[in-house]
Amino acid sequence: MALLNVSCLRYYKLSNVQAVRHYHRVSKLFQPLSVKPKDATVTKDEAISISQKLLMDTGIISLRSNGMFALLPLGERVMMKLTKLIDKEMSCIGAQRLSLPLLTSGDLWKKTGRWESTGQELLKIEDRHGKEYVLSPTHEEAITSLMSEIYPFSFRQLPLRLYQINSKFRDEMKPRFGLLRCREFIMKDLYTFDNSVEAAHDTYQEICSAYDRIFHRLRIPFLKVTGDCGSIGGTHSHEYHYISPTGEDTLCVCDNCGNSKNAELVSSDKSDSCDKCGSHVHQVAGIEVGHTFLLGTKYSKPLKALYQNESGKPELLQMGCYGIGVSRLLAASVEVLAEDKNIKWPWEIVPFKICLIGPKKGSKEASSALWVDHLAEVMSGMPGLLDEVVVDDRDRLTIGKRVMEAKQSGYPFIIVVGKRACEMVPMFELLDCTTGKSEFLSHKMLINWVRELP
Ligand SMILES: [Zn+2]
Structure with missing residues (x-):
């Protein structure tokens, strides 16, 4: 009897593990962006390196006192x-x-x-x-x-x-x-x-x-x-x-x-x-x-x-x-890797591998929003992607604004669920920030692409 209990427990635990599909939401991320007034002038003492500026501006680190930094969740x-x-x-x-x-x-x-x-x-x-x-x-x-x-x-x-x-x-x-x-x-x-x-x-x-x-x-x-x-x-x-x-x-x-x-x-x-x-x-x-x-x-x-x-x-x-x-x-x-205002992480240490962005609330393509959670569920259930997908669910912001911020944070791949996701055969835009190229993929092509990720 005792033996049977143990094996039941094991089975229960195993099936539980397989059911885990965890992804993150930008609206819940603690990533305080530092916003400086546009007319602020940088004095010579404040002149800082590219990495310090980008890591602080994107809420990855925070200066706590002279020469001491907090690593925020993304960091x-x-x-x-x-x-x-x-x-x-x-x-x-x-x-x-x-x-x-x-x-x-x-x-x-x-x-x-x-x-x-x-x-x-x-x-x-x-x-x-x-x-x-x-x-x-x-x-x-x-x-x-x-x-x-x-x-x-x-x-x-x-x-x-x-x-x-x-x-x-x-x-x-x-x-x-x-x-x-x-x-x-x-x-x-x-x-x-x-x-x-x-x-x-x-x-x-x-x-x-x-x-x-x-x-x-x-x-x-x-x-x-x-x-x-x-x-x-x-x-x-x-x-x-x-x-x-x-x-x-x-x-x-x-x-x-x-x-x-x-x-x-x-x-x-x-x-x-x-x-x-x-x-x-x-x-x-x-x-x-x-x-x-x-x-x-x-x-x-x-x-x-x-x-x-x-x-x-x-x-x-x-x-x-x-x-x-x-x-x-x-x-x-x-x-070394940053380009313009965007962080570029080495693939092995990216904070998230994929960022999903859905339509703006109230826009013509708002009905395609259902795809976002579906894709996040499917992708985060794939090997190597558990805990690696983040959804920018701040749907009061335009797609463009969120794409810009995702690039600044250094996410290597951004998937946009926009206007073309409402077509008869829904198409999703894949932005490859490592090459700067973008392409539209069907659901099947997109899932195949995700499977090929290292
Ligand atoms: Zn020599």
């Missing part, structure tokens, strides 16, 4: 997709996700010398007992301290790869360009542990390949350059950049062999010739979206993070750390 949807994409690639290389406290004990930062050397960008706070903490900009100290407290940590557990995706803090002197340079941001930081320098090098190559895959999946051209070890330290470092005039890094790229470096690494007298092949080098501006470091024992030594080798002797862990500025990547995508 959060993009962030979730970006996180999922990164999680997938991290899992492919056997990295495990964890979560460290955002506050790290000041004592640990003193042990590595970074309490002093990081300077005023480090946000320090004190609790009621007078104990000092940092609002962490990065977690080398925290994770190395965690590893140092596990002993004996066997060589059999190496290589070990641990990462997190959470908020980081940097007390920027002058926060600017929205999410590109702010004081609180979201970062993916991965830390690797190996038993030898050679193994750490192999890990480094493997992580770089995973980074290449992440950036390839976003389909935005990127440049991988030899980087500056900066305050993180270590022996070996690469940076991933999106090319954009807003970028604050100058990159030197060889015309011939492609050898690329951050300009900070090039002495000024050698800045126009390649140190590998001697050819001419040109400069471009880049937005840094990822950074990899081979750390050696820079942190494991002062914090005594050891493992037990095959003969039972303690040895220092060889480390690497690897960051992706996730909120910066979101903004940099907009910065």
